[in-house]
Amino acid sequence: MSAIDADHLELTYADGTRAVTDVSLSIDEGEFFGFLGSNGAGKTTTIKMLVTLLRPTSGSVRVNGHDVADEPRAVRKSIGYMAQETSIDEELTARENIRYACEAYGVPRDERADRIDQLLDLVDLAGVADKRAKGFSGGMQKRLDVATALVHEPPVVFLDEPTTGLDPKARNRLWDYFERINERGTTVFLTTQYLEEADHLCERISVITDGEIEVSGSPAELKSLVGGDVLEVEFDEPSDDDLERAREVAIDSALVDDPDAVERTEAGLFVTSTEARRHGTDLLVALREAGLTIVGFNVRSPTLDDVFLTVTGEEYEGGDDRADEADVAAATGEAR
Numbered sequence: 001m002s003a004i005d006a007d008h009l010e011l012t013y014a015d016g017t018r019a020v021t022d023v024s025l026s027i028d029e030g031e032f033f034g035f036l037g038s039n040g041a042g043k044t045t046t047i048k049m050l051v052t053l054l055r056p057t058s059g060s061v062r063v064n065g066h067d068v069a070d071e072p073r074a075v076r077k078s079i080g081y082m083a084q085e086t087s088i089d090e091e092l093t094a095r096e097n098i099r100y101a102c103e104a105y106g107v108p109r110d111e112r113a114d115r116i117d118q119l120l121d122l123v124d125l126a127g128v129a130d131k132r133a134k135g136f137s138g139g140m141q142k143r144l145d146v147a148t149a150l151v152h153e154p155p156v157v158f159l160d161e162p163t164t165g166l167d168p169k170a171r172n173r174l175w176d177y178f179e180r181i182n183e184r185g186t187t188v189f190l191t192t193q194y195l196e197e198a199d200h201l202c203e204r205i206s207v208i209t210d211g212e213i214e215v216s217g218s219p220a221e222l223k224s225l226v227g228g229d230v231l232e233v234e235f236d237e238p239s240d241d242d243l244e245r246a247r248e249v250a251i252d253s254a255l256v257d258d259p260d261a262v263e264r265t266e267a268g269l270f271v272t273s274t275e276a277r278r279h280g281t282d283l284l285v286a287l288r289e290a291g292l293t294i295v296g297f298n299v300r301s302p303t304l305d306d307v308f309l310t311v312t313g314e315e316y317e318g319g320d321d322r323a324d325e326a327d328v329a330a331a332t333g334e335a336r
């Protein structure tokens with residue numbers, strides 16, 4: 001059985017915005033699934049339909065075998081949802097927050113104490129269980145958020161940008177918990193601003209643009225769409241004319257048969273080619289002969305950022321690695 005089956009979902013908001021125009025998904029039980037798209041592409045709207053918070057304008061969804069329109073309560077009981085906004089109460093302690101979630105999700109009374117202890121352990125908050133969440137770092141609050149979404153041991157969890165704004169260390173810790181949950185058999189549906197996060201965690205990814213699924217596949221399958229390795233070349237303070245001349249030299253080179261494989265960057269070029277490793281130096285020679293001064297070059301395997309650029313023609317927005325300064329400070333304090 002699929003954990004999530006969405007068939008031609010559409011959603012138009014009351015003001016006429018067609019946020020989702022065609023989304024079909026089939027996600028297996030136990031799969032770690034990534035849902036990627038630029039800001040405003042329709043990710044949150046899709047998630048909200050899957051978790052029963054928005055009724056599709058058309059199309060149907062089944063989650064854990066239950067129809068979202070006909071059996072919303074059964075769906076809600078079988079999922080955990082970590083929204084972009086935190087759901088924790090800062091005035092309560094970590095333990096009280098989880099206890100409150102147990103009550104809300106109807107966890108049987110005699111199971112609650114054990115469940116709370118297990119979850120505090122799972123997200124490494126046992127040591128601060130009786131401290132108020134107000135004093136927690138951003139990373140600790142997110143971990144508490146994860147715990148509250150898991151109290152009823154749902155077979156499917158939805159994580160909407162769970163690591164946004166966290167520093168890399170706090171993000172890495174959360175990745176561990178997500179992997180642990182998934183290893184226990186939980187299906188995970190993740191959206192993220194960080195493509196490296198999707199690459200690290202997800203078995204399969206769908207990319208949504210303008211409300212429609214553009215492409216789906218494993219990270220390796222998606223990377224193969226880029227069409228080769230990427231040769232990055234950087235010039236010494238190039239003018240616009242220099243960059244244009246360099247682009248023409250690259251397009252004329254034996255490395256490239258499609259002009260779209262050559263991308264201008266701020267100070268150089270990205271050239272995608274299956275021959276980049278073997279014959280990249282020929283291009284460097286040609287560029288030098290054309291009078292360009294090369295100050296750096298590198299051949300690398302494609303990343304999901306390259307996939308996004310190839311598939312959508314745009315750079316992935318939101319891949320901003322700067323964490324909140326307050327978060328970094330708090331996380332550093334936490335490490336001491």
Ligand SMILES: Nc1ncnc2c1ncn2[C@@H]1O[C@H](COP(=O)(O)OP(=O)(O)OP(=O)(O)O)[C@@H](O)[C@H]1O
Pocket residue numbers: 013014015017018019037038039040041042043044045046
């Ligand atoms: N309540 C609403 N009423 C009208 N339009 C909306 C509403 N909520 C979202 N939208 C619009 O629908 C489109 C999709 O938004 P959505 O929040 O699903 O995108 P997203 O991919 O999750 O983006 P983000 O990464 O910014 O959260 C956008 O154009 C957005 O402005």
